[in-house]
Amino acid sequence: MTRALGVGVVIADTALRHSVVDCLNHLRVRIAFAISPASGDVSTAEYSNPDVLVLDFGHRSAFEIMETIKSLGTPPPVIAAHVSADPDLILAAVRAGAREFLYPPIGVETLTTALDKIADELLMKAPPHRTGKAIGFLSADGGSGATTVACHVAAELSRITSAGTLAADFDLLGGMVGFWLKANGAYSLLDIIRNLGRMDLSLWKGMVQSVQPHLDAIGAPAEIPVGELPPAANFATVLRYACANYGWVVADLGQGLSPLAMALIPELDTLYLVTTPEVAPLYQARRIVNKVLSQQCTRELPRVVVNRVRREYAQESKAIEKLLAVPIEAYLPEDYHELVEAHAGGRLVASRSDLGGRLAQLTARISGQRPVERREPRFSFLRQFRARAAAQ
16 A cells, blocks of 8 residues: 555444454554444544545445535545445445445455555645745734734745745634735635645635735635534645645734634744733733643744833833743834824835834744845935825
8 A cells, every 4th residue: 555544434333344444454554443323432533534434324324424524625535335235325325425335245455455546546636745834923812913913924024035925814703814915815715625625736826816926815714604614624734735835834823722723833833922011911922832832732932922012111021031931032113103004005014114124024033034125215205296296
């Protein structure tokens, strides 16, 4: 077998289930679970995510399970099984989407042939080896500014590195990446997930939005379908696929350690926690840092970005570092007027502003490069006067 597979077995008949398991034990596979659909253990199988499912179509729940599988972003191939070669059941299983049909006597060679075909197909569909880096920005508290920082870092990374960069909005409740980057396309992360089973680079490029040279963006959905939100693991699959096709992936993780954020953090190269220097956000930041460290779900220590720092907090940097016990990557100044002008003008903050300059420095440290000066046009009083006169 060209690839070691994880195989799940859901078979009601005890003898048939044991026969399949015995054959699988002779192959280079991992048995994720082997249960009866009537048992109470079905719920434990939801988190096993097998590569292949062997499903008993003689049980009444088989077709309901098939419908559930089809709704997944990356549905596993299904091999049907039954205690006899019932022609009507074989036809029904194939129509439902089963790849093969097994019935006694089941031998190792039969299973090997079926699994080899699936393994080869999965190998061809697998995304290329991860080549890019993924960084995520997480707000410690509401309004800490993680989205603002993430969007500016993504734009600056694409500019100074000239590497393909993706800004991905995993903040399903906030969803402001599209606002900052003017990326209000027709597709969202949910559309990407719905099409994961047939995803290729051509389809991907048709769904993300190019917002500037070397920078693509994909936004959060405008509204969340009640009861239809895909599993968090599917969002992690999107992140992995992006890392195979971009030099940099910048993820906005929203606020706090949601189940979605916890599923994405292990996929990141670096997690940046954005907080403000007030007491409540710092308290939340410390709780998040402790939780992340206790779960050991990051590749390196999380780093902290302290945002909206006013002059009166300038002397508190050492106290903040001691409180959080992780590196402080950057202190970003409060620049209310520049943010207001950027919002009103539908643009990113000016690179010549204090805040813009600090964001450029942060991005340079992330990329390992020196900041590249951006020359912006200067408008003298005379040029402004002429422009107004021409407009009248």
